[in-house]
Amino acid sequence: MHAFNLQPKTLNLAERLADMAVDALIDEADLSPKPALVDRRGNGAHTDLHLGLMHASALSLWPAFKEMADVAINIGEISLPLREAVGRIGREGELAMLDTTAGVNTHRGAIWALGLLVTAAALEPESTSAAAMTLRAARLALLDDRYAPRPLSHGAQVAQRFGARGAREEAQLGFPAVTQRALPQLKRSRADGHGEQNARLDALLAIMTQLVDTCVLYRAGEEGLDTMQLGAQAVLDAGGSASLAGRRRLHELDQQLIALNASPGGAADLLAACLFIDRVESGESFIQGAF
Template identity: 30%
Template sequence: MSVNDLLTPASEALFSKEAIWQQIDDFALDALYDELNLENKPGLVCPSGNGSHTDMNYDTFIDSITSLRGYFAALSAFGYDDRDFDDIKKAGIDQEIKMHHATNNINTHKGAIFNLGFASAAIGQCVQRGQSLTTQHICAQIIESWQYDLTHRLERKADSHGQQMYKKYGVTGAIEMVATGFQIIQNLALPCFYETLHRTQDFEKATMQTLMTLIATLSDTNLVWRGGMTDLKNAQMMAKQFLQAGGVHQSNWRQAVRMINRYFIHRNLSPGGSADLLAVTIFFYKVENEFNPSV
């Protein structure tokens, strides 16, 4: 059933726009839970450990995700109503404040508020325009509606990690990733997820293969902040070697991931940017399969 089918007059009583926004909210939160619950993510918080983090744990992330409920539904409605860029930006800032209250001022999901917020708003615009909810359409809507504002009007805080890494190394971050329509997800991460899931019929394997693909490819500003360009290159190399050896299709893939995790923890590395994009990838997968079952 496509989103257009959901909004026909005959089905309007059963499938209101508000019901769709609630589904989008649920998918976004579910994607964040799926990312969090993936065990042995290199350097990242998971149910069994805190990775390279001393200031946050699994419960911190649960509290943070809980604080996000309703935000993605609101952003979907904003997109449908063609609300101004400044309204979307203010909603994100307000949500960051809620998150910080829930986590005792720890930044757990700033990336998700930004990435999934604009993805949700783009979904609202796609619904308004009668477009099918494919990743390609959603990302094209982000570019059409907000690329200029993101690139030219969004304030870059000079003291932020991302801006410091850009000035020092020329590494771009989340703003550029969203403004260009999540190209790494469209071209690499989502195809990897679909291919691995089809081959293995295993959600955990598909998720880990996608994460390692992102780590191997992305110039993750979180890794650069913690370890500089040398540790970024080493992290990318380890992920590439894992994939070249077969990735999750190896019989001992969990052992291989644990070894990488130990290295990341030893070097105090955390690929937070890759984790953020993994959640967006899972979100797009959930949306596509709900509204476009033939995808």
């Protein structure tokens, strides 16, 4: 059969959600210029990451996201069996990611955040507002996975040490950094005509102004966290990413965080969550799949 005669495959709900989760991760990675993060310019504050690795990692997670959506559709309700199935799939997805990246942690936090949101969207595809999805994700995150390993991640250790809110608590509260900061800023910047890339950068900065980013705390302590929060606010106060003054502030923040070896990976994970929610929420024909 001639290639031009091939008809595109109609994707089912789980496949479309997995596509959107991977797209959100790739869009986050490609977004430039992000302060001290991997982007199209370079590796930011990292020595073991690069853009191609971020893309490969994101693509490796597609089967896990699809399986999470499938199990949500099959179980059909927020319950301990669903929480434990999603936890198992997430851990298997993490192993696939680490196999792809030769052991480098590229998206561990994003697997948690996006996995919960993919599951939440699959549970009730007719109810995909940001508020509804994050509420379902929070209810699921509050359930205790009996099979989860107990050793604390770097983020959890830092959260415990500094009394900060880690990724787990952020999810259990319904992703307030996304719903209260990132999404409103994304929509404001779009409405002001700043362009999509600048609007996404502004959304990232809005997260950074208040998030107690455990990745930054782990790498640079409270000095790094203060630099991130105050610097991000300074960019927005100067007019945001679309203004010349804002771009100058953004460049200064990038240089300051790199000098401190402080990469806001937690904020990046939440930006990916924001982009996923925005994509799902704006899909007028989501149930029918007419994207």
